[in-house]
Amino acid sequence: MAKKRALILVEGGSNMPLHSQYVQAAQRLDLQPIALSADSARYDYSAAEGIDVARVDTENLDALIRECSRINATYDIVGITSAVELFYATAGKLSRYFDLPGPNPESIERCCDKVTQRQLLAGAGVPIPAFCVATDARDVESAAAEIGLPVIVKPAVGSGSTGVRLCRSLEELAEHTTHLLGGRHVWRSWPKVLVEEFVQGPHYCTDLMGNEIIGISALDFCRPPHFVYRELTYPAELTDDQHDRIADVSLSCLRALGLGWGPTNVELRWSKRGPVVIEFNPRLAGSP
Incomplete structure (x- = not known):
């Protein structure tokens, strides 16, 4: 039997x-x-x-x-x-x-470290926000000064937007740094903070299966400083040029990160310089 x-x-x-x-x-x-x-x-x-x-x-x-x-x-x-x-x-x-069958585990591990992910994407010429890596409060403040407020401050490893915050002033920066590095945030690895440029513009998400784009959605958030999705429009209303450029950037992420099996998703913002990759996730999207 x-x-x-x-x-x-x-x-x-x-x-x-x-x-x-x-x-x-x-x-x-x-x-x-x-x-x-x-x-x-x-x-x-x-x-x-x-x-x-x-x-x-x-x-x-x-x-x-x-x-x-x-x-x-x-x-x-x-x-x-x-x-x-x-x-x-x-x-x-x-x-x-x-x-x-399954994804390459080494590629998944590199992708889940947001610093390594950004380094690989930048090396492949994929447009990403300016960023710095920090391990203490002084590093965070220096990085914010170099990039310019407002900045996004978040853990280098994590998901679900946990610990992600828009910091618009030095007071907010100090407060969130204390939250992340002062013992309140739960770290599963050595504390490492990503400070990055706040790219402004409409937010989109590309859903992929293997090397194929399934669709592109438009996302809307609740009011900052935190990033919680409140609405998704599927499919996103895009011009042909916007769709093609977002698709090209999304597929470039796959190649740069050594992925191409199973579900993945790319979060982007359409900025003055076109699509900018905010994050690549080696899993199904968790948006609403």
């Missing part, structure tokens, strides 16, 4: 809409969704939704390999992924180990 096919999801939970969408997609394809989590309490709803949950240290690649090997004895694992950006590279490493 053939084993039932399964999709492995590394971390997630009921509070993550993308995770739920992965589960629903797996079930439509008659795949058994199996979640691997360090905290199985997140999945107290799992039995009702038909999700199997295995408790495992998701920070330990060897432990994940052992658990997937155990699952593979019962199920035919056909895919391993994650709805959590933090574990997307891990899912890529597991996919490589089990000879399954």
Whole structure:
């Protein structure tokens, strides 16, 4: 008797809409969704939704390999992924180990470090904001002086716009620097802050699957200084020239970052100098 096919999801939970969408997609394809989590309490709803949950240290690649090997004895694992950006590279490493299709994990790791990402994009001639890297308050202040207020100040590693703020004055700059470096922000790596030019203009997001552009949407935010999406218009109203230039820049990001498998998205602003890449994300977009 053939084993039932399964999709492995590394971390997630009921509070993550993308995770739920992965589960629903797996079930439509008659795949058994199996979640691997360090905290199985997140999945107290799992039995009702038909999700199997295995408790495992998701920070330990060897432990994940052992658990997937155990699952593979019962199920035919056909895919391993994650709805959590933090574990997307891990899912890529597991996919490589089990000879399954997936993204290049090294490219994912480079992309998730915003400093490395910007260096690679700049080296490939992709238009990005002016930026500086800072590790203490003095560096942040010097970077802001060099770039000129207002500036965007954010963690070099993170997602969901956590810790991202527009600083329009020296007082706001000092306040947010204290928040990031004074112990209130939770860092998973050595604290490293990105100070960058505030590029102004309409905000767009390009959704890609592999090397193909699926569509371009227009995004609107709540009032600064924080960046929380409130509205999405899909497709964006663009001229042919705008569409082609945004598409060209988006595909250039893929090449510069060594990506081209699975879902990705590019956030851009249309400035006086045309499209400027604000951020490239190696995952499905988290916009509304």
